[in-house]
Amino acid sequence: MAARLSSGENRLVSLPLSRIRVIMKSSPEVSSINQDALFLTAKATELFVQYLATYSYKHGKGNEKNALTYSDLSHTAEEYILPKKILASKYLKMLEKEKRDGEVGEDEEEDEEEEDEDETVDEDAGS
CATH class of the missing domain: 1.20.5 (Single alpha-helices involved in coiled-coils or other helix-helix interfaces)
Structure with missing residues (x-):
């Protein structure tokens, strides 16, 4: 499926695959990266960021101002994503x-x- 991505198919994800590959390779456990794994990681990351932004906007104080604020994002991450200290x-x-x-x-x-x-x-x- 994604193993033979052409330049047009790269538009299926908005994030730069080369940067994601660099981040993935920065892990000492990773020796090689399958093209499908790279694509799926990029798409999953994109969907996660989209969900985080949408949820933060809907439940944040920036919604009143029609804006997404850093405090909305950090509050969502702190309350719903990151484990409690x-x-x-x-x-x-x-x-x-x-x-x-x-x-x-x-x-x-x-x-x-x-x-x-x-x-x-x-x-x-x-x-």
């Missing part, structure tokens, strides 16, 4: 709590499975 100690406590809750949940599942097995045995014995 927390202290490492608080995060570790959350992980520990999730681990404890997960172990309790696993014990409950095992108990339910044992009860199901007991019911199956009882039903078979009654036949």
Whole structure:
């Protein structure tokens, strides 16, 4: 599909593919970039920026002035895209709590499975 992009087909994306290739190659894990992957990354980035701008405009204060402001974009990114800032100690406590809750949940599942097995045995014995 996009592997053989002609100059006319390059218009399917607005972002410069050469710049996106440079950004992708800046990652040490990337050795080569498939043309389809480059195109899809460019298109996904374009759609994300479009969504971010539209959402920020509709829900921002710039909407009143018929303008998209930096504060609208930064507020949207801070509230809906970027993870909330927390202290490492608080995060570790959350992980520990999730681990404890997960172990309790696993014990409950095992108990339910044992009860199901007991019911199956009882039903078979009654036949």
